[in-house]
Amino acid sequence: MHERLSFHIKRDSFLHSLNPLTKLVLTLALILIAFTFPYYWTPHILVLAAIIPLSLLGKVFREFSVTALRLIIPAAGFLFLMQAFFQPVGTDIIFKFYFLDMTMESVLFAFRNAMRVFVMVSAFTLFLVTTHPSELMSDLTRRGLPGQFAYVIISTLQILPQMQAKAQTIISAQRSRGLDTESSFLKRAGSLIPLIGPLVFGSLVEVEERAIAIEARGFTSKQVKTSLHEVPDTAFDQFLRWALLVFIIISIGLNLWLS
Amino acid sequence: MLDKIKSNFNTQTWVLIPIAIAINIAVGQIVLVLKLPVFLDSIGTVLVAVLCGPWAGALTGALSNVIWGIAIDPGALPWWPVAAMIGYMAGRMAGWGFFKSWWKVVVTGFVVALTAAIVSTPIAVYLFGGITASGSSFITAYLLQTGQGIWSAVVSTSFLTEPVDKITTAMIAFAIIQGLPKRTIGGYPKANQVATEGGASSTQLYIAIGVVVALVLFAAFMLRNILGG
Numbered sequence: 001m002h003e004r005l006s007f008h009i010k011r012d013s014f015l016h017s018l019n020p021l022t023k024l025v026l027t028l029a030l031i032l033i034a035f036t037f038p039y040y041w042t043p044h045i046l047v048l049a050a051i052i053p054l055s056l057l058g059k060v061f062r063e064f065s066v067t068a069l070r071l072i073i074p075a076a077g078f079l080f081l082m083q084a085f086f087q088p089v090g091t092d093i094i095f096k097f098y099f100l101d102m103t104m105e106s107v108l109f110a111f112r113n114a115m116r117v118f119v120m121v122s123a124f125t126l127f128l129v130t131t132h133p134s135e136l137m138s139d140l141t142r143r144g145l146p147g148q149f150a151y152v153i154i155s156t157l158q159i160l161p162q163m164q165a166k167a168q169t170i171i172s173a174q175r176s177r178g179l180d181t182e183s184s185f186l187k188r189a190g191s192l193i194p195l196i197g198p199l200v201f202g203s204l205v206e207v208e209e210r211a212i213a214i215e216a217r218g219f220t221s222k223q224v225k226t227s228l229h230e231v232p233d234t235a236f237d238q239f240l241r242w243a244l245l246v247f248i249i250i251s252i253g254l255n256l257w258l259s
Numbered sequence: 260m261l262d263k264i265k266s267n268f269n270t271q272t273w274v275l276i277p278i279a280i281a282i283n284i285a286v287g288q289i290v291l292v293l294k295l296p297v298f299l300d301s302i303g304t305v306l307v308a309v310l311c312g313p314w315a316g317a318l319t320g321a322l323s324n325v326i327w328g329i330a331i332d333p334g335a336l337p338w339w340p341v342a343a344m345i346g347y348m349a350g351r352m353a354g355w356g357f358f359k360s361w362w363k364v365v366v367t368g369f370v371v372a373l374t375a376a377i378v379s380t381p382i383a384v385y386l387f388g389g390i391t392a393s394g395s396s397f398i399t400a401y402l403l404q405t406g407q408g409i410w411s412a413v414v415s416t417s418f419l420t421e422p423v424d425k426i427t428t429a430m431i432a433f434a435i436i437q438g439l440p441k442r443t444i445g446g447y448p449k450a451n452q453v454a455t456e457g458g459a460s461s462t463q464l465y466i467a468i469g470v471v472v473a474l475v476l477f478a479a480f481m482l483r484n485i486l487g488g
Contacts, residue, residue, distance in 0.1 A: 082391075160280070160285075163282070192289070207443070219273070
């Protein structure tokens, strides 16, 4: 019941010891540079020169490669195929299938876009693997993020696995009572109500109780709350954040200047 | 302005938002199990928007996509402005009194669908060059091959696929609110917006379902024309 949705892997590494905000800025910097820097091979270079070294630095290379192979590469590959076939750019047709043409330009275009998506997803994965959600939220709250936002993020991560388990239970229960979930379209559409109903009503009834419970713990109190756990923020962290910010500005600036 | 935003949020709103996000995702997955040709991944967002107001709805939509992106499918991440706009628009329509009877709910769903189509177009065009990893991109691709411009191809695809999904979403959200006891709804900031006028008659429900069926048939007809012609 108390399982929380989290990818965090506890390790003792340089990447783990960075301040959560620094890692967040690093993630955004990688994504923005991959999408805006006006040089064709930027996302490819970022993967080789930033993403892979960072995963080694965080001592999570093995876990990261497993995720990349299982989730990220199939998704990026699918996007690559869709775009390579469907982008109507270029004239130099290298492959033809029914009404679909694959041209040199569309392949190059698709390759870059797939790599951009790969950078985006893997940067986020690295961030999530090396940062504990509670640590991120307590650091951001200390910097002025309203406590309510922290509550929403953290409690969603807690509720989501419970809700998915509940949905699975309801599906099994209704199936065992003979609910049709795989025959004709109309039958399946009709099954929607007995599946959604119990799930939604059950969880909405809890709302008031939860509201009273957190209200009793000073949820809306304006007083500054003290934290038991201090998240370190070093001078190096601050330097890194400013440096990354400069990179982002240069990249976006070049993009606007050249277009 | 700030006061208006603040009026959307009380403790019940903050508690409802995580649950609504989880509802979005869990229902989205149930729909996948049933293999229905809709997403229905914004029921929770519409619930928050209607019960608490447009700003709470927008926040729920945006966070929902961010968390979906983090936890399940990273491809959902760039679409957060669309989800936010769905929440905002649903809340606005409810504020104008368009969430009180079945036919008004259908209108709300339709307006939300148009908004979603308009907001998603620039994202699809600029980020993915028009072709995303979703199944409906086959239609876009075909329209592009027939020589349509990229903007009109993406917009026409959305106009074909969005209304059915969003109208069904709005109707399910309305049915849920109808089914909840008044006492449960009373604590939300905009509880009075959903007080139905003159009882939700079943004739109206049949008309609403008829509208959805007609739209499905229309979309199917258009698709056959496009793909067959």
